[in-house]
Amino acid sequence: MQHVARMSACRGAMAQQLNQLAPSCSSSLFTNPFRIQSVRSFSPSLHVVACRRSSIRCSSSSHSGDSEKPAVGFLGLGIMGTAMATNLIRAGYNVSVWNRNPSKCEPLISQGASGGASPADIASQCNITFAMLADPAAALEVASGKGGVIHGLGPCKGYVDVSTVDGETSKTISGLVKATGASFLEAPVSGSKKPAEDGTLIFLTAGDKQLYEQAAPLLDIMGKSRFYLGEVGNGAAMKLIVNMIMGSMMASFSEGLVLGNKIGLDPNTIVEVISQGAISAPMFSMKGPSMVNKKFSPAFPLKHQQKDLRLALQLAEAVSQSVPVAASANELYKVAKCKGLGDQDFSAVIEAIISK
Numbered sequence: 001m002q003h004v005a006r007m008s009a010c011r012g013a014m015a016q017q018l019n020q021l022a023p024s025c026s027s028s029l030f031t032n033p034f035r036i037q038s039v040r041s042f043s044p045s046l047h048v049v050a051c052r053r054s055s056i057r058c059s060s061s062s063h064s065g066d067s068e069k070p071a072v073g074f075l076g077l078g079i080m081g082t083a084m085a086t087n088l089i090r091a092g093y094n095v096s097v098w099n100r101n102p103s104k105c106e107p108l109i110s111q112g113a114s115g116g117a118s119p120a121d122i123a124s125q126c127n128i129t130f131a132m133l134a135d136p137a138a139a140l141e142v143a144s145g146k147g148g149v150i151h152g153l154g155p156c157k158g159y160v161d162v163s164t165v166d167g168e169t170s171k172t173i174s175g176l177v178k179a180t181g182a183s184f185l186e187a188p189v190s191g192s193k194k195p196a197e198d199g200t201l202i203f204l205t206a207g208d209k210q211l212y213e214q215a216a217p218l219l220d221i222m223g224k225s226r227f228y229l230g231e232v233g234n235g236a237a238m239k240l241i242v243n244m245i246m247g248s249m250m251a252s253f254s255e256g257l258v259l260g261n262k263i264g265l266d267p268n269t270i271v272e273v274i275s276q277g278a279i280s281a282p283m284f285s286m287k288g289p290s291m292v293n294k295k296f297s298p299a300f301p302l303k304h305q306q307k308d309l310r311l312a313l314q315l316a317e318a319v320s321q322s323v324p325v326a327a328s329a330n331e332l333y334k335v336a337k338c339k340g341l342g343d344q345d346f347s348a349v350i351e352a353i354i355s356k
């Protein structure tokens with residue numbers, strides 16, 4: 001009951017705020033206080049803008065709101081969404097949240113967020129709505145299913161999908177969103193649970209440039225850098241390529257640890273040796289010790305890594321590009337999923353390699 005009261009009080013305040021904001025809808029409402037560090041052009045159609053966070057001054061979290069700040073919606077409160085929405089609340093934004101399983105809204109509501117009955121409800125209350133969902137099916141369902149976002153969107157609103165999906169799904173969602181008069185930005189992230197908690201994600205954005213600029217202050221709270229990659233589909237493609245490489249690296253690392261262990265080398269020493277050489281990577285140093293101890297507490301669930309490999313293989317197939325290393329790695333993740341490890345961290349792929 002308390003939540004319901006808070007939600008409706010909040011809706012009133014937001015409606016008032018939206019009325020104030022609606023007539024102008026200009027990007028000046030969302031002035032970007034961040035310094036652009038480098039601008040590169042890879043091709044006429046692929047403009048890349050990398051920005052790094054400069055000093056941020058945030059007002060303290062207050063549900064009464066700040067008329068300079070847009071009302072922000074957040075859909076999908078899994079591992080990533082919860083951490084990202086928390087950072088927006090801590091930065092003093094009015095955040096409205098929704099999750100399929102409503103119990104995941106509670107911790108955010110107790111920090112000052114308001115709840116909503118459906119994705120459409122959230123989108124209708126907010127200037128910019130973010131979505132961080134499991135996979136293409138979930139992203140489509142939340143965008144356009146019953147009570148989906150598009151039923152609450154309209155002119156002067158923005159929808160930013162930060163889920164990892166394929167370019168075709170992203171283009172479909174973009175079309176549906178734009179048909180309402182709203183703007184669309186795809187913005188998948190590189191970085192896992194800890195970077196999401198620390199606000200050090202890397203955003204790989206594409207789509208409506210004006211929305212990119214309007215959302216920039218929010219992206220800079222949740223991330224350490226952002227790339228604008230042009231047309232919708234380019235952000236999704238960049239993310240899939242990065243995760244295709246990551247999945248293969250983790251599979252190869254796992255093979256090395258298992259083989260080394262089998263012939264009598266200390267796996268902890270293998271991790272240590274790798275950390276000092278040219279193939280050192282933060283991922284190996286971070287995950288190695290827990291893999292040796294068979295601890296796979298999920299930061300990046302294995303089922304999502306397998307989904308990303310599957311989508312990357314589809315991308316390669318579409319342009320007849322051979323990617324044999326990624327294809328083999330995908331088989332290992334499939335085996336791990338069949339062993340019931342889908343909800344464990346993706347480093348649990350090592351369990352698919354260990355033989356008796």
Ligand SMILES: NC(=O)C1=CN([C@@H]2O[C@H](COP(=O)(O)OP(=O)(O)OC[C@H]3O[C@@H](n4cnc5c(N)ncnc54)[C@H](OP(=O)(O)O)[C@@H]3O)[C@@H](O)[C@H]2O)C=CC1
Nearest residue numbers: 076077078079080100101133134138164192193299300304
């Ligand atoms: N974890 C990580 O390290 C990273 C993940 N990603 C990507 O971010 C996305 C989210 O990842 P993560 O937070 O780890 O995943 P989680 O599995 O923790 O969360 C998934 C979210 O999607 C929701 N969801 C799933 N299916 C549906 C559906 N049909 N309708 C509505 N909501 C649905 C879940 O709702 P419910 O709670 O009700 O199940 C939950 O909120 C994925 O695309 C992943 O690939 C990107 C970078 C890093």
Ligand SMILES: O=CC(=O)O
Nearest residue numbers: 189190191192300
């Ligand atoms: O998608 C996963 C990540 O760590 O990035």
